Amino acid sequence: MSEPEAGQLEAAVLDAADELAACRKLFALEEGTVYLDGNSLGALPRSVPDRLADVVEREWGRLLIRSWSESDWWNAPERTGDRIAPLLGAAPGQVVVGDSTSVNVFKSLVAAVRVAREDTPAGQPARTEILVDAATFPTDGYIAESAARMTGSQVRAVPAAQMAEAAGPATAAALVNHVDYRTGELHDPAAATVGVHRAGGRIVWDVCHSVGALPVELDAQGADFAVGCTYKYLNGGPGAPAFLYVRRELQPRFDSPLPGWTSHRDPFAMASGYEPAEGASRGRVGTPDILSMLALEEALRVWEGVDMAAVRAKSLALTDFFLTRVRAHVPEGRVTSLTPESHELRGSQVSLLCEGELRADAERVMAALHERGVLGDFRRPGVLRFGFTPLYTSFGDAERAAAALGEAVRAVEGER
Amino acid sequence: MSEPEAGQLEAAVLDAADELAACRKLFALEEGTVYLDGNSLGALPRSVPDRLADVVEREWGRLLIRSWSESDWWNAPERTGDRIAPLLGAAPGQVVVGDSTSVNVFKSLVAAVRVAREDTPAGQPARTEILVDAATFPTDGYIAESAARMTGSQVRAVPAAQMAEAAGPATAAALVNHVDYRTGELHDPAAATVGVHRAGGRIVWDVCHSVGALPVELDAQGADFAVGCTYKYLNGGPGAPAFLYVRRELQPRFDSPLPGWTSHRDPFAMASGYEPAEGASRGRVGTPDILSMLALEEALRVWEGVDMAAVRAKSLALTDFFLTRVRAHVPEGRVTSLTPESHELRGSQVSLLCEGELRADAERVMAALHERGVLGDFRRPGVLRFGFTPLYTSFGDAERAAAALGEAVRAVEGER
Numbered sequence: 001m002s003e004p005e006a007g008q009l010e011a012a013v014l015d016a017a018d019e020l021a022a023c024r025k026l027f028a029l030e031e032g033t034v035y036l037d038g039n040s041l042g043a044l045p046r047s048v049p050d051r052l053a054d055v056v057e058r059e060w061g062r063l064l065i066r067s068w069s070e071s072d073w074w075n076a077p078e079r080t081g082d083r084i085a086p087l088l089g090a091a092p093g094q095v096v097v098g099d100s101t102s103v104n105v106f107k108s109l110v111a112a113v114r115v116a117r118e119d120t121p122a123g124q125p126a127r128t129e130i131l132v133d134a135a136t137f138p139t140d141g142y143i144a145e146s147a148a149r150m151t152g153s154q155v156r157a158v159p160a161a162q163m164a165e166a167a168g169p170a171t172a173a174a175l176v177n178h179v180d181y182r183t184g185e186l187h188d189p190a191a192a193t194v195g196v197h198r199a200g201g202r203i204v205w206d207v208c209h210s211v212g213a214l215p216v217e218l219d220a221q222g223a224d225f226a227v228g229c230t231y232k233y234l235n236g237g238p239g240a241p242a243f244l245y246v247r248r249e250l251q252p253r254f255d256s257p258l259p260g261w262t263s264h265r266d267p268f269a270m271a272s273g274y275e276p277a278e279g280a281s282r283g284r285v286g287t288p289d290i291l292s293m294l295a296l297e298e299a300l301r302v303w304e305g306v307d308m309a310a311v312r313a314k315s316l317a318l319t320d321f322f323l324t325r326v327r328a329h330v331p332e333g334r335v336t337s338l339t340p341e342s343h344e345l346r347g348s349q350v351s352l353l354c355e356g357e358l359r360a361d362a363e364r365v366m367a368a369l370h371e372r373g374v375l376g377d378f379r380r381p382g383v384l385r386f387g388f389t390p391l392y393t394s395f396g397d398a399e400r401a402a403a404a405l406g407e408a409v410r411a412v413e414g415e416r
Numbered sequence: 417m418s419e420p421e422a423g424q425l426e427a428a429v430l431d432a433a434d435e436l437a438a439c440r441k442l443f444a445l446e447e448g449t450v451y452l453d454g455n456s457l458g459a460l461p462r463s464v465p466d467r468l469a470d471v472v473e474r475e476w477g478r479l480l481i482r483s484w485s486e487s488d489w490w491n492a493p494e495r496t497g498d499r500i501a502p503l504l505g506a507a508p509g510q511v512v513v514g515d516s517t518s519v520n521v522f523k524s525l526v527a528a529v530r531v532a533r534e535d536t537p538a539g540q541p542a543r544t545e546i547l548v549d550a551a552t553f554p555t556d557g558y559i560a561e562s563a564a565r566m567t568g569s570q571v572r573a574v575p576a577a578q579m580a581e582a583a584g585p586a587t588a589a590a591l592v593n594h595v596d597y598r599t600g601e602l603h604d605p606a607a608a609t610v611g612v613h614r615a616g617g618r619i620v621w622d623v624c625h626s627v628g629a630l631p632v633e634l635d636a637q638g639a640d641f642a643v644g645c646t647y648k649y650l651n652g653g654p655g656a657p658a659f660l661y662v663r664r665e666l667q668p669r670f671d672s673p674l675p676g677w678t679s680h681r682d683p684f685a686m687a688s689g690y691e692p693a694e695g696a697s698r699g700r701v702g703t704p705d706i707l708s709m710l711a712l713e714e715a716l717r718v719w720e721g722v723d724m725a726a727v728r729a730k731s732l733a734l735t736d737f738f739l740t741r742v743r744a745h746v747p748e749g750r751v752t753s754l755t756p757e758s759h760e761l762r763g764s765q766v767s768l769l770c771e772g773e774l775r776a777d778a779e780r781v782m783a784a785l786h787e788r789g790v791l792g793d794f795r796r797p798g799v800l801r802f803g804f805t806p807l808y809t810s811f812g813d814a815e816r817a818a819a820a821l822g823e824a825v826r827a828v829e830g831e832r
Contacts, residue, residue, distance in 0.1 A: 028477045037481040044477035049469060056468060056711070060654055061444045061460035065453040065791060073654060100702025102676035103519060110566075139677035139702065142690040146673050150526075150566040157688075182686070231703070238476055238489060238706035257562050260518035261555035269796060270598070272573075274558040286516025286555065287647070290654035292708045295472070375481060380685060 007325050007399045014321065014395035020314050023391040026302045027235070034374045034397040034404070039209060039349045039387025042235030042299075051298040055291060076293045077262075077284055083300045084234070084243055087308065088207065088226065089217035094245050096280040097296065098288055101208055101229045101242040102139045103258070105175065107283060108225035108244060109147040110257040112173035112202035115224070115250060120200060127172035127201065128153045133160035137181045140206055144175055150257070160187040164195020171201035178216065179209035179347035182379060184339040186214070186347045190221040197222065202250075208232060213315060213348035213389070215308040218245055225250070233348070233389055236296035244283040251279055260285035302391060314390040315348040322350055322386065322398040329406030334358050338383065348389070352405075354382040361412050368408035374401045423741050423815045430737065430811035436730050439807040442718045443651075450790045450813040450820070455625060455765045455803025458651030458715075467714040471707060492709045493678075493700055499716045500650070500659055503724065504623065504642065505633035510661050512696040513712065514704055517624060517645045517658040518555045519674070521591065523699060524641035524660060525563040526673040528589035528618035531640070531666060536616060543588035543617065544569045549576035553597045556622055560591055566673070576603040580611020587617035594632065595625035595763035598795060600755040602630070602763045606637040613638065618666075624648060629731060629764035629805070631724040634661055641666070649764070649805055652712035660699040667695055676701035718807060730806040731764040738766055738802065738814040745822030750774050754799065764805070768821075770798040777828050784824035790817045 001009070015021060027043040029035060035043055059067040068074050081095030088095065099107075109130060116127050132144045134157040141155070148155045151172075158166040160176055167174060174196045176189045189205045196203045205226040207216050212233030218226050226245035230236035246254050256276070261267050263284040265275040276282045323337060335352040354362040359382035366378040376386040386401060417425070431437060443459045445451060451459055475483040484490050497511030504511065515523075525546060532543050548560045550573040557571070564571045567588075574582040576592055583590060590612045592605045605621045612619045621642040623632050628649025634642050642661035646652035662670050672692070677683050679700040681691040692698045739753060751768040770778040775798035782794040792802040802817060 028473070030478060033480075035480060041476075041481045041484075043480065044472065049472050049477075052472060052707070053465060053469060056460065056465050056653070057444070060457075061465075062446060064449075064451060064459065065457045065793065066786075067654070068457075099515070099519065100676065100705075102702035103515065103674060106674055137677070138680070138683075138686050138688065138690075141688055142675045142677060142680070145690065146675055150673060229703070237472070238483070239703045239709075240707070241705065242702070257566060258519060258522055259558045259562055260516065261553070261558065264554070264558070267554075270554050272554065272557055274554075274561065286518035286658070287645070287655045289516075289657065289705055289708050291468075291656070291711055292705050293655070295707055370482075377481065 003328055004403060007328060011395040011399040014317065018314060018395070019310055020390055021394065023302065023306070024394065027392045029392060032373050034401050036374065036376045036386040036388065036393065036397070036401055038389035038392070039232050039385065040377055041238055042232055042389065043392055045235055045299045045302050047301060048237070048295050048298050052291065052295050055294045073288070073290050076290060076297065077288050078280055080293055080297045080300070081243055081280060083297060084230070087211055087216065087303060088245060089215065090219050090245055094248055094280050095243050096283040097230070097243045097293055098241050098284055101227050102143050104227040104242050104244040105140055105143045105204065105206070106147055107256050107258055108204045108227055109144055109173050109175060110151055111254050112204055112225055113147065113151045113153060114255045115253050116172040116200060116202045118253070125169050127170055129170040129172060130155050131163055131166055131171055131174040132157050133163060133176050133187070134158055135160065135180050135182065136175065136177055137206070137208070140175055140177070160192065163192040167196045167199035167201055169199065171196060171199045173201055174203045175206060176203065177206045177209065181209050182338070182351060182383060184347045184349035184351050186345050189223070193222045209347055214312045223247065230296050234296070235299045235302065237292060237299065240292050240296045241289055246280055246283055251282060254282045256282060258285045262286060262288065306391070311390045315388055316343050316346065318388040318390065318393055318395065318398055319346060319348065319350050321395055322388070322402055325399055325402035326352065326405060329402045330409055331406070334409050335384070349385055349387045352384045354384065358409065358412070364412050365408050368411050369404055372404040372407060374404045419744055420819060423744060423819070427811040427815040430733065434730060434811070435726055436806055437810065439718065439722070440810065443808045445808060448789050450817050452790065452792045452802040452804065452809065452813070452817055454805035454808070455648050455801065456793055457654055458648055458805065459808055461651055461715045461718050463717060464653070464711050464714050468707065468711050471710045489704070489706050492706060492713065493704050494696055496709055496713045496716070497659055497696060499713060500627070500646070503627055503632065503719060504661060505631065506635050506661055510664055510696050511659050512699040513646070513659045513709055514657050514700055517643050518559050520643040520658050520660040521556055521559045521620065521622070522563055523672050523674055524620045524643055525560055525589050525591060526567060527670050528620055528641055529563070529567045529569060530671045531669050532588040532616060532618045534669070541585050543586055545586040545588060546571050547579055547582055547587055547590040548573050549579060549592050549603070550574055551576065551596050551598065552591065552593055553622070553624070556591055556593070576608065579608040583612045583615035583617055585615065587612060587615045589617055590619045591622060592619065593622045593625065597625050598754070598767060598799060600763045600765035600767050602761050605639070609638045625763055630728045639663065646712050650712070651715045651718065653708060653715065656708050656712045657705055662696055662699055667698060670698045672698060674701045678702060678704065722807070727806045731804055732759050732762065734804040734806065734809055734811065734814055735762060735764065735766050737811055738804070738818055741815055741818030742768065742821060745818045746825055747822070750825050751800070765801055765803045768800045770800065774825065774828070780828050781824050784827050785820055788820040788824060790820045
């Protein structure tokens with residue numbers, strides 16, 4: 001048996017034993033495409049088009065304004081939040097859907113600074129520092145700078161692994177990514193949380209690259225706030241609304257910098273003075289974006305009955321297998337993995353850095369993969385990202401992608 | 417001929433002469449429903465369902481991540497903004513779509529304060545005041561309070577008509593509604609703009625209740641910033657993304673409090689330092705909400721070839737006729753109009769305040785109207801709001817609504 005045949009056989013054996021294999025049929029994926037970009041835009045769940053057509057034609061078109069009550073549009077942010085909550089290890093009533101991740105980072109960081117300052121006794125040093133992990137997704141850093149500027153703080157960037165020890169008496173808030181978007185490295189926000197709390201600060205978890213890919217334990221691990229997007233592993237659609245988690249104990253103290261009318265205790269009183277709602281609703285701002293939110297709500301149905309431990313196990317098996325098959329198919333020295341080998345440090349993506357002469361050609365390598373029906377993405381400088389989404393990625397996909405990567409590298413090198 | 421017959425005849429004559437009558441067939445309105453709530457949620461344009469199905473099934477489902485470039489999702493915020501621009505009297509390149517109105521009020525007020533302070537020579541009194549019109553839609557006031565708190569300012573509420581004279585050396589920014597959401601009164605933001613500018617401040621126009629209902633002249637009348645929603649007279653769908661106008665000269669100085677990654681000069685460099693984009697793109701924040709935004713983009717096609725002067729003329733004719741027919745149908749003393757009789761002071765809605773014993777029953781009157789197929793809305797205390805949307809409201813609708821209101825009042829009084 002040739003090496004490629006052995007890989008295909010091994011993939012077939014793994015796929016036959018995969019308890020999540022049946023989930024793939026819930027998605028509208030075309031045969032012939034290996035989709036490894038679900039960490040950027042999740043695939044379309046098959047039930048979404050019909051549901052969205054009903055929302056548009058019946059709920060909007062025929063019921064019109066009555067749908068705010070009759071179709072319960074009004075409560076969609078909290079209802080959809082409660083659908084996401086189990087994937088976050090969160091009891092109901094703590095998650096609200098709306099706005100973008102960036103806007104939710106702003107809300108939660110400002111609120112975190114305010115809580116930390118309120119808890120600091122007079123006479124103690126002022127809390128004027130926001131910690132961010134040094135390799136954070138850019139928007140988190142940009143928004144943190146704005147939150148710092150507007151609350152009289154400074155941002156200090158520290159490696160995620162050192163956040164716990166970096167937190168000190170000046171720390172008001174910290175923002176940590178659960179998984180590094182570029183390398184796929186899994187951080188330990190629980191450890192950061194312990195350290196930040198010990199120092200008297202509050203912490204915001206960014207779970208954009210972990211929710212739906214691996215177990216998240218916000219309640220159990222003491223997160224104060226969390227934000228995340230819903231268009232990656234949650235398959236909510238392009239630019240689907242993000243979510244905000246506010247720990248129950250902190251909800252009465254959640255002092256939003258964006259106190260829009262729908263977060264008012266009695267929005268339809270149209271009162272001139274702001275009185276915040278109870279609960280997660282306090283994280284709302286303006287009129288909820290119904291079309292996108294109800295598409296997301298429908299998309300979340302694919303998670304019914306799914307065990308996150310099984311998702312995690314398959315994710316690790318997929319990325320292990322892919323890394324092995326890349327070594328088998330890709331000529332030596334062309335790519336190295338930025339994603340840690342250790343399971344404890346790995347999210348659900350594999351990032352391969354092109355080496356030597358290939359680095360300048362990395363974007364062409366990704367284009368050559370696209371031509372071969374393998375969709376991953378490219379991030380400067382020279383990084384090929386492959387997201388593994390356990391609900392619809394098969395081991396056969398991983399084998400095919402690795403084989404195609406070998407071909408793509410040879411093709412690009414052959415063009416020189 | 418009876419009085420009701422005379423009203424129906426007059427409506428038929430007016431409808432026959434209506435040059436916008438043909439626009440109604442662009443909307444999916446059911447026969448038997450008189451929809452007078454387009455100032456809260458615009459009706460569904462007929463072409464939206466097919467376009468949205470294509471976005472979901474082909475662009476998302478099949479092209480997947482490639483649609484960011486191949487379907488030009490990335491530029492949807494600016495492209496859709498340029499479709500709205502003519503309705504705002506704005507040259508291209510000054511409007512960006514995204515986020516909610518509340519979030520855009522925050523961005524623009526904070527940016528306005530920053531510009532005004534930068535323009536104030538050292539030694540002058542500090543600009544620490546944000547003016548809002550006293551009858552503003554609540555969210556504008558709540559968000560203004562937050563913007564004030566985070567920029568070291570105070571909010572001062574003044575009647576819209578007095579804003580020009582109220583502006584003084586401490587005024588950093590002012591926020592004025594073009595049309596009062598409750599009474600339908602049309603304000604004069606151009607006059608306010610002159611006054612605020614004379615005082616050295618900057619002004620934000622909230623055009624939620626005017627865009628698509630009457631001519632707006634942002635460029636000609638010197639507005640610095642403007643915000644508005646797209647789900648009322650622009651028919652973008654429930655909670656459709658809002659827009660932000662930043663006057664061209666101010667764009668290089670637009671210093672956003674929400675500098676998300678998509679407003680970066682080179683977003684895919686994923687640089688750790690923020691450098692703002694040129695132009696209206698600077699008003700972007702997070703990943704654009706594609707499903708809702710492309711539904712809106714499609715919905716805006718109903719405006720092709722529509723003359724805003726004709727829209728305004730029909731709007732005034734409709735509201736004139738409705739007020740006349742209300743006097744004919746509703747027993748005397750039951751309702752008074754909060755909406756000014758003068759055309760110069762009227763937007764595109766009629767707000768009727770229930771008087772005497774009827775005030776406590778106003779919500780039941782609106783329910784009785786709904787039972788009769790006439791959809792308006794109720795606002796506490798005792799206000800019945802009827803929005804007139806010239807593209808799809810007919811004079812026949814206005815007659816039917818007035819007749820139904822007479823019946824509804826009698827029915828509610830009969831139940832006592």
